[in-house]
Amino acid sequence: MVTEQGRWSTRIELGERSYPIHVAQGLLGETGILIRETLPGVTKSVIVTSPIINDLYGKELKESIGGVELDPGVSLVPDGEEAKSWDHASGLIGEFLDHELDRKSVVVALGGGAVGDLAGFTASIYMRGVRVVQVPTTLLAQVDSSIGGKTAVNHPKGKNLIGAFHQPALVAADPALLGSLPPREIRSGLGEIVKLGVISDHELFRQVEDRGDALLRADPGEMTEAIRRCVSIKARYVELDERDSKGVRAALNYGHTLGHALEALTSHGLRHGEAIVIGMVAASHIAEEMGLIGEPEVQRQVRLFEELGLETRIPELEASTLVEVMHRDKKAEGGSIRFVLPTGIGREPVLRPVPDERVTRVLEEMMDG
Numbered sequence: 001m002v003t004e005q006g007r008w009s010t011r012i013e014l015g016e017r018s019y020p021i022h023v024a025q026g027l028l029g030e031t032g033i034l035i036r037e038t039l040p041g042v043t044k045s046v047i048v049t050s051p052i053i054n055d056l057y058g059k060e061l062k063e064s065i066g067g068v069e070l071d072p073g074v075s076l077v078p079d080g081e082e083a084k085s086w087d088h089a090s091g092l093i094g095e096f097l098d099h100e101l102d103r104k105s106v107v108v109a110l111g112g113g114a115v116g117d118l119a120g121f122t123a124s125i126y127m128r129g130v131r132v133v134q135v136p137t138t139l140l141a142q143v144d145s146s147i148g149g150k151t152a153v154n155h156p157k158g159k160n161l162i163g164a165f166h167q168p169a170l171v172a173a174d175p176a177l178l179g180s181l182p183p184r185e186i187r188s189g190l191g192e193i194v195k196l197g198v199i200s201d202h203e204l205f206r207q208v209e210d211r212g213d214a215l216l217r218a219d220p221g222e223m224t225e226a227i228r229r230c231v232s233i234k235a236r237y238v239e240l241d242e243r244d245s246k247g248v249r250a251a252l253n254y255g256h257t258l259g260h261a262l263e264a265l266t267s268h269g270l271r272h273g274e275a276i277v278i279g280m281v282a283a284s285h286i287a288e289e290m291g292l293i294g295e296p297e298v299q300r301q302v303r304l305f306e307e308l309g310l311e312t313r314i315p316e317l318e319a320s321t322l323v324e325v326m327h328r329d330k331k332a333e334g335g336s337i338r339f340v341l342p343t344g345i346g347r348e349p350v351l352r353p354v355p356d357e358r359v360t361r362v363l364e365e366m367m368d369g
């Protein structure tokens with residue numbers, strides 16, 4: 001919807017944890033005003049970001065928040081996945097104390113999913129929880145990770161093993177910030193966008209098919225439209241199943257069963273979106289074999305991924321190793337691995353156990369040589 005101030009926004013309705021998500025070009029400079037409007041009682045603030053992102057957008061955000069008399073401190077954390085550790089969460093708590101943040105303060109996460117997850121997690125435990133505002137700067141963060149309240153850091157034994165549900169108080173996504181994103185990050189984010197199209201929005205899928213070039217160029221107008229659609233979809237899933245316990249949010253895991261295994265086995269040599277694209281192709285082939293989706297709708301997805309320059313074949317790995325890793329993942333229950341299987345483009349997928357033999361066969365067909 002468009003607000004009185006002419007801004008597009010949607011709300012996630014979760015009782016006292018409800019919050020607005022704004023998506024518009026030029027929003028970065030309005031973050032201060034949005035914080036004041038949404039959280040009138042805030043006393044202090046700190047921006048958590050990485051050096052690269054701080055160089056690009058830190059100054060504008062700091063000025064915007066300073067402009068509403070909330071002169072923020074800045075805490076720098078390492079760039080990318082490295083930030084997501086217990087040690088960096090602990091270090092950040094020390095900085096929050098130095099900045100004298102209290103229970104009425106707000107943490108502003110400026111960055112991609114890595115910064116957002118670390119800042120959100122640390123905010124969830126600092127003084128038993130302070131509010132966090134997400135200012136996502138990657139496509140993946142704007143359409144996915146900044147929304148929904150999942151926060152986590154990694155443990156040496158695995159990804160996202162230390163975490164909490166902590167809904168943000170506000171999300172302000174400015175698609176203009178994506179102009180500086182490396183092309184590979186754009187493509188990876190488009191993987192998540194296509195996922196949302198397949199599981200619930202045929203129009204969105206069509207937009208990527210028809211105007212993929214503009215999206216790959218991070219055209220702000222085109223991006224704004226796609227991101228708004230994605231945010232609306234994700235918001236509705238979160239409302240239905242806030243803590244991902246009813247199986248409703250499971251649809252969002254389309255492509256993620258194999259995707260996570262690929263990420264783990266390639267030690268993050270694949271970006272998240274790249275890994276789930278391969279996962280979606282595998283799930284589609286499995287669904288086709290099970291008579292859940294027609295071949296043309298599988299090929300339509302494969303064609304789109306190829307047009308976007310996304311790999312759809314499995315890199316040099318053993319099918320048996322992948323199956324083993326998927327069994328270890330929490331989605332394997334009662335012997336068989338459960339997959340989110342598509343039933344069409346823009347149609348609700350289904351969650352089904354799939355026998356190992358079928359999974360192995362499909363994976364082997366997706367390998368080169």
Ligand SMILES: NC(=O)c1ccc[n+]([C@@H]2O[C@H](COP(=O)([O-])OP(=O)(O)OC[C@H]3O[C@@H](n4cnc5c(N)ncnc54)[C@H](O)[C@@H]3O)[C@@H](O)[C@H]2O)c1
Nearest residue numbers: 052080081112113114115137138140141145150177180181
């Ligand atoms: N909480 C959730 O619900 C959720 C959902 C999906 C993924 N995640 C997490 O998100 C993380 C991945 O996030 P990501 O893909 O955003 O990667 P990222 O946060 O690691 O950022 C990727 C790179 O892009 C750079 N960057 C960020 N914004 C930029 C900009 N505007 N211009 C130029 N460079 C920029 C960063 O410095 C970094 O090097 C993973 O840790 C994953 O577990 C969380």
Ligand SMILES: [Zn+2]
Nearest residue numbers: 192256272276
């Ligand atoms: Zn994902």
